[in-house]
Amino acid sequence: MRILNLLLMTTAILLMVHMSSNxxxxxxxxxxxxxxxxxxxxxxxxxxxxxxxxxxxxxxxxxxxxxxxxxxxxxxxxxxxxxxxxxxxxxxxxxxxxxxxxxxxxxxxxxxxxxxxxxxxxxxxxxxxxxxxxxxxxxxxxxxxxxxxxxxxxxxxxxxxxxxxxxxxxxxxxxxxxxxxxxxxxxxxxxxxxxxxxxxxxxxxxxxxxxxGTSHYSLTDSxxxxxxNYFEHTNGEVEIISIKSGKNILRNNVFFEARGTLTMRHGNGNLIEDNVFIGNNVPHTGGIRVINRDQIIRNNYLEGLTGYRFGSGFTVMNGVPNSPINRYHQVDNATIEHNTFINVKHIHLAAGSDKERSAAPINSVFRNNLIVNEQGSHPFSIFDDISGIAFSGNVSNQSVPEAIKSGFSIKDVELRKPDLDILYSTPDPVTAGAKRTAPVLxxxxxxxxxxPKTLAETPFNTGAEHMVQANVKTLLSTIEKAKSGDILVLDAGTFIVPKLISLDKTLTIKAKQTGTVTLAFERTALFEITDGGNLMLEGLTLSGQYSPDAAGNSVIRTQKWGMLNNYRFVMQNCIVEQLDVNHSFHFFSTGKGAFADSIELSGNTFRDVTGDILQLNSEIEDLGIYNAEYVTLADNTFSRVQGAIVKLYRGGTDESTFGPHFSMTNNTLDGTGKGKRNKQAASIYLHGVQVTDISNNSFSDSAPIVLEHTVGEPNSSITNNVFKATSAPVIKELRVNGPHTAIVENNTIETGDKR
The missing domain is CATH 2.160.20.10 (Single-stranded right-handed beta-helix, Pectin lyase-like)
Known part of the structure; x- marks a missing residue:
C-alpha cells in the first residue's frame, strides 16, 4: 500500500509540474x-x-x-x-x-x-x-x-x-x-x-x-x-532524388510522370522499397539507378517508363576502378528483388561502360522480379560483363538475353488492376514481383x-475566344486585356504594329481565314516573350517590310536577359517573308538564360531571310546550359534563307540533362545557309544535341548539315533525305576518338548515290 501511495504521489507531482508549465x-x-x-x-x-x-x-x-x-x-x-x-x-x-x-x-x-x-x-x-x-x-x-x-x-x-x-x-x-x-x-x-x-x-x-548529402561526405551515414511523398512532374534534371550518403530509407513514395530517376549516386547501404513510379509513357520518365555498395532495392513498382541510359526505368551502373570520391564507385553486393516492371522500355545493366567506367557490378543478385512488356520485346540492354550479378527466380513475358536467360522463367502473364491502383499478375501463382498490401499513396x-494543386502551365486554346477587327489599336488592346489561354481570331487585313508586343501570358493569335491576315511591324521585333509568356501563331503572314533598316532585327525574340520561366512557341501554316531590309534579320532569337520547353514549326513557308530562322545558341560558355529542350520542324518550306534554319548549342561535359532534342521531317530547303555571315557554313547546325532525327527532307543548293557530338551517348539519325547541289552531312566527334556514332543511311546525294 505504501508503494502504491508513493507511485500515486509521484504521478500527481509530475502532472502538476506539467500543468504548471502549460x-x-x-x-x-x-x-x-x-x-x-x-x-x-x-x-x-x-x-x-x-x-x-x-x-x-x-x-x-x-x-x-x-x-x-x-x-x-x-x-x-x-x-x-x-x-x-x-x-x-x-x-x-x-x-x-x-x-x-x-x-x-x-x-x-x-x-x-x-x-x-x-x-x-x-x-x-x-x-x-x-x-x-x-x-x-x-x-x-x-x-x-x-x-x-x-x-x-x-x-x-x-x-x-x-x-x-x-x-x-x-x-x-x-x-x-x-x-x-x-x-x-x-x-x-x-x-x-x-x-x-x-x-x-x-x-x-x-x-x-x-x-x-554531397560527394564530399558521401561515405558518411545520414x-x-x-x-x-508525392513527386509530380519534378523534371528539373536526370536526378529527381540524388542520394549521396549512406543508410537512408526511401519507401512508399510515388513518382508520377516525373522525368528522371531516384539515383543512389554516392554512399552505401541504402534501402529503396515499396515505391511506385508511374510514367504513363511520358518521355524520359525513369525509375531507379544503382551505384555503390550494399544497396537494397525491393518491392518497388515501375510502370510505363520510357527513359534510357542514365535515366532508364532501371539502371545498374559500371564503376571506376579505385574511384575518387566524386566519381562512380563500383556496384558491390546489391540486392534487387521482388520488383515489378510493367511496360518499362529500358533496363540497363553495366551502364556507362567506357575506358574510365570499367568496373562491372560484383557480388550482386537480381531475383524474384517480374518484367512484363506488352510491346513485344524485352527491355534489357547489357553494356559489359554482368557475371557479377546472379539472376534467379525472375519472371518475364518476353524472351530475355542469353546472358541472363537461366535466371528467368518465360510465362504468359495476364495483368489485372484491383483496388490498389496498380497492375498485378494473374493467376496468383506468379510469385515474382512486388507485393503490396495497402493502396498506393x-x-x-x-x-x-x-x-490547390493546380496545373503547372496553361495549355494553349483553353480560354475565351476574341474576334479582332482589322485595326491595330483593337489588336493591342485585346492582347493587353486577354487572359492566359485565350485565343485571338483576326479579321482579314493588314496590321502594321508600331510597338513591341510583350507577352507574359499564354496566347494564340490566328487568322479567321488562313492567308488573309498580314502582321508587319515598325520596331526591331514584333513579339517579345517574357516570363510567363507562351505564343501560338496560326494562318498568318508575318512581314518585315516595314521594319527598321538595321542589322539584327527579329520577328520574335525572348526577353534579352534574366528570363526565369520556361516558355513554349508554336507556329502553324504561316508565311514569313521580306526579312531582308538589312543583314542578319532573324526570325526567332533567344536571349541569354531563356529556355524553351518546346518550339514547334509546322506547315509554314519562309522566304527571303538574311539571318537565321531559329537562333538557339546564346549559351556558349560550355557549362552544360542550353536554350531549348524540344525543337520540332515538320512540313515547312525554306527558300533563300542566308543563315541557318536552326542553330542549337549545348556545350560542356555535364551528363545530368536529357536534351536538347531536335526533330526535322518532311521539310524543303532551297538556297539556305550560304550567306557570308553564317559562320558555321551550315543549313542546320547542331552542337551537343542529345537526340536528333533528320528524315525525309529535301535540300537543294544549300549548305550542309553540321552535327557535332560532344558528351554522353547522343542518339542521332539522318535518314531518307535528298541532297541536291548540297554536300553530304558533316558529323564530328569532338570528345570521343573513332568514327562517328550517328546513323546516316538511305540519303540521296545529288548523283543518286545513297548513303
Whole structure:
C-alpha cells in the first residue's frame, strides 16, 4: 500500500509540474516584424507565436529557442494559408523542439542561401524540430543561375512533412539534407507526406528535387527517412532524388510522370522499397539507378517508363576502378528483388561502360522480379560483363538475353488492376514481383488541404475566344486585356504594329481565314516573350517590310536577359517573308538564360531571310546550359534563307540533362545557309544535341548539315533525305576518338548515290 501511495504521489507531482508549465506558456499574436522581434528572445517551452493574417514583406524570421519534447515552441499563422511571406523573406530555426506551420512563401525569393534553413549559422543548428503545412510556391531568385535551396536540413532528428513545394525554377536543390558538420551527420531526419509539384526542366545541372548529402561526405551515414511523398512532374534534371550518403530509407513514395530517376549516386547501404513510379509513357520518365555498395532495392513498382541510359526505368551502373570520391564507385553486393516492371522500355545493366567506367557490378543478385512488356520485346540492354550479378527466380513475358536467360522463367502473364491502383499478375501463382498490401499513396494525402494543386502551365486554346477587327489599336488592346489561354481570331487585313508586343501570358493569335491576315511591324521585333509568356501563331503572314533598316532585327525574340520561366512557341501554316531590309534579320532569337520547353514549326513557308530562322545558341560558355529542350520542324518550306534554319548549342561535359532534342521531317530547303555571315557554313547546325532525327527532307543548293557530338551517348539519325547541289552531312566527334556514332543511311546525294 505504501508503494502504491508513493507511485500515486509521484504521478500527481509530475502532472502538476506539467500543468504548471502549460499554465506558464504564453500565446502571442504579432502583427509586425518588430513585434515579433520584441518577443522572440523571450520564448519558453509551450509558447505559441501566431503571425497576423496578411502579407509580410521582406521578413527574415529567426526562431531560436529551446522547447521540450512535451512542450514544443510553435510559430504559426493566425489562419493557415493566410500569412504570405513575400519579397526577400526567409525562415531560420535554431535550438530544440521547435515547430513552424501554416505559412506561405510566394511572390519573392530568399535573400540568403535558403528559404527555410534548420540553422542560424554553422555553429547554431536545429534539433528535434519540425516544419509542417508550409507552402513554397514559385519563390525564385530572378537570376536563374543564382543557386539556393528551398529547404536546407541541418542538425539532427528534424522533420519536414505535409508541405506543398512547387515551381522551383532557379538553380539549386529544392530540398537538401546537409552533412557538412559532425552535428548534422547520422541525423535521422524524416521527410514525409510532402507534395513536390512541378519543377520545370532546368536545362543544365543543378535541378534536383531532393539531395541527401554531397560527394564530399558521401561515405558518411545520414539515416534519413524519406517516405509517403508525392513527386509530380519534378523534371528539373536526370536526378529527381540524388542520394549521396549512406543508410537512408526511401519507401512508399510515388513518382508520377516525373522525368528522371531516384539515383543512389554516392554512399552505401541504402534501402529503396515499396515505391511506385508511374510514367504513363511520358518521355524520359525513369525509375531507379544503382551505384555503390550494399544497396537494397525491393518491392518497388515501375510502370510505363520510357527513359534510357542514365535515366532508364532501371539502371545498374559500371564503376571506376579505385574511384575518387566524386566519381562512380563500383556496384558491390546489391540486392534487387521482388520488383515489378510493367511496360518499362529500358533496363540497363553495366551502364556507362567506357575506358574510365570499367568496373562491372560484383557480388550482386537480381531475383524474384517480374518484367512484363506488352510491346513485344524485352527491355534489357547489357553494356559489359554482368557475371557479377546472379539472376534467379525472375519472371518475364518476353524472351530475355542469353546472358541472363537461366535466371528467368518465360510465362504468359495476364495483368489485372484491383483496388490498389496498380497492375498485378494473374493467376496468383506468379510469385515474382512486388507485393503490396495497402493502396498506393494518393496525392491528396500529401501537402496541405487548403492550397490547390493546380496545373503547372496553361495549355494553349483553353480560354475565351476574341474576334479582332482589322485595326491595330483593337489588336493591342485585346492582347493587353486577354487572359492566359485565350485565343485571338483576326479579321482579314493588314496590321502594321508600331510597338513591341510583350507577352507574359499564354496566347494564340490566328487568322479567321488562313492567308488573309498580314502582321508587319515598325520596331526591331514584333513579339517579345517574357516570363510567363507562351505564343501560338496560326494562318498568318508575318512581314518585315516595314521594319527598321538595321542589322539584327527579329520577328520574335525572348526577353534579352534574366528570363526565369520556361516558355513554349508554336507556329502553324504561316508565311514569313521580306526579312531582308538589312543583314542578319532573324526570325526567332533567344536571349541569354531563356529556355524553351518546346518550339514547334509546322506547315509554314519562309522566304527571303538574311539571318537565321531559329537562333538557339546564346549559351556558349560550355557549362552544360542550353536554350531549348524540344525543337520540332515538320512540313515547312525554306527558300533563300542566308543563315541557318536552326542553330542549337549545348556545350560542356555535364551528363545530368536529357536534351536538347531536335526533330526535322518532311521539310524543303532551297538556297539556305550560304550567306557570308553564317559562320558555321551550315543549313542546320547542331552542337551537343542529345537526340536528333533528320528524315525525309529535301535540300537543294544549300549548305550542309553540321552535327557535332560532344558528351554522353547522343542518339542521332539522318535518314531518307535528298541532297541536291548540297554536300553530304558533316558529323564530328569532338570528345570521343573513332568514327562517328550517328546513323546516316538511305540519303540521296545529288548523283543518286545513297548513303
Amino acid at each position: 499554465l506558464a506558456a504564453k500565446e502571442y499574436l504579432v502583427d509586425t516584424p518588430q513585434a515579433y522581434q520584441d518577443i522572440a528572445d523571450q520564448l519558453k517551452p509551450g509558447d505559441i507565436v501566431k503571425l497576423k493574417n496578411g502579407v509580410w514583406q521582406d521578413f527574415e524570421i529567426l526562431l531560436q529557442a529551446k522547447g521540450t519534447e512535451k512542450s514544443v515552441i510553435t510559430l504559426t499563422a493566425e489562419t493557415k494559408g493566410k500569412v504570405i511571406l513575400s519579397g526577400k523573406s526567409n525562415l531560420r530555426l535554431a535550438g530544440e523542439y521547435l515547430e513552424v506551420s501554416g505559412l506561405v512563401f510566394k511572390n519573392g525569393y530568399t535573400p540568403s542561401s535558403a528559404v527555410i534553413e534548420f540553422r542560424r549559422n554553422k555553429d547554431e543548428l536545429a534539433y528535434h524540430s519540425r516544419v509542417t503545412e508550409v507552402v513554397i510556391d514559385n519563390y525564385n531568385n530572378p537570376d536563374k543561375q543564382e543557386s539556393d535551396y528551398w529547404i536546407a536540413l541541418y542538425g539532427r532528428h528534424n522533420r519536414i512533412d505535409h508541405n506543398h513545394i512547387v515551381g522551383k525554377r532557379n538553380k539549386g536543390v529544392t530540398v537538401a539534407v546537409r552533412l557538412n558538420s559532425e552535428n548534422s551527420q547520422q541525423n535521422y531526419h524524416r521527410i514525409d507526406h510532402n507534395y513536390f509539384g512541378y519543377r520545370p526542366t532546368f536545362g543544365s545541372n543543378g535541378g534536383e528535387t531532393l539531395r541527401i 539515416h534519413t527517412l524519406v517516405e509517403n 494518393n496525392k491528396a494525402q500529401t501537402g496541405v488541404n487548403w492550397y
